[in-house]
Amino acid sequence: MTSPGNPTVPPGETDASTRRRVAQSILEHGPSTAAELATRLSLTPAAIRRHLSALLESGDLEAREQRVRGQRGRGRPAKVFALTDAGRTGFRQSYDDLAVHALRALAEHGGDGAVAAFARDRVAGVEQRYREQLDAHPELSPGEILARVLTDDGYVASVQPAHGGEQLCQHHCPIAHVAEEFPQLCAAETEAFADLLGVHVQRLATIAEGDGVCTTNIPDLTDPVPTTTRAHRPRGRKAAR
Structure with missing residues (x-):
């Protein structure tokens, strides 16, 4: 009826x-x-x-x-x-639920350190593909290349100018439901961004915490970097000059 x-x-x-x-x-x-x-x-x-x-x-x-x-x-x-x-x-919620249960079991048996290690392993593919594209696209900034790699992973990322550098915006997060309970996933991403770009980046907002867009501030790569990240600086094109 x-x-x-x-x-x-x-x-x-x-x-x-x-x-x-x-x-x-x-x-x-x-x-x-x-x-x-x-x-x-x-x-x-x-x-x-x-x-x-x-x-x-x-x-x-x-x-x-x-x-x-x-x-x-x-x-x-x-x-x-x-x-x-x-x-x-639209039906991937069930897979998210499975991932949450799996990470809960990992945390219970291996502790927070095991979850953090899993999170770092998960972003290893991003790091590899970023390095591959860095030399292949000299017309793009390191931030633009990172956005392209993240977009390929479903994050719909873009870079826009910001005061003192750039802002990396991820307009979608395929793992937002999981990251709500396991912020180690977001933390590992942020650490990977800093490692790849060779500069201290700052996460300003995340979809997992209820914001509309995941936003990361990327300082000007030509500026001096903190001592803690200076060893990684050559990985960013501008920083290597």
């Missing part, structure tokens, strides 16, 4: 919640035809077509030709609808 106000939406639901149910059904049952989805979700054919069209347009779904095992009947095969990577993003 659908809502009197909108014949394609069940009572008590909005378009968004109905589309969430459509995506959830595909996640649980795999690629599905429109008829299968309409039956499972008690939606009319017109309703399911409208919601599928919206999910296709948003990039959350893709349409494929249904695979037929054995003898194929007459007529065109039915289309099946499958989640794209973008469509799966």
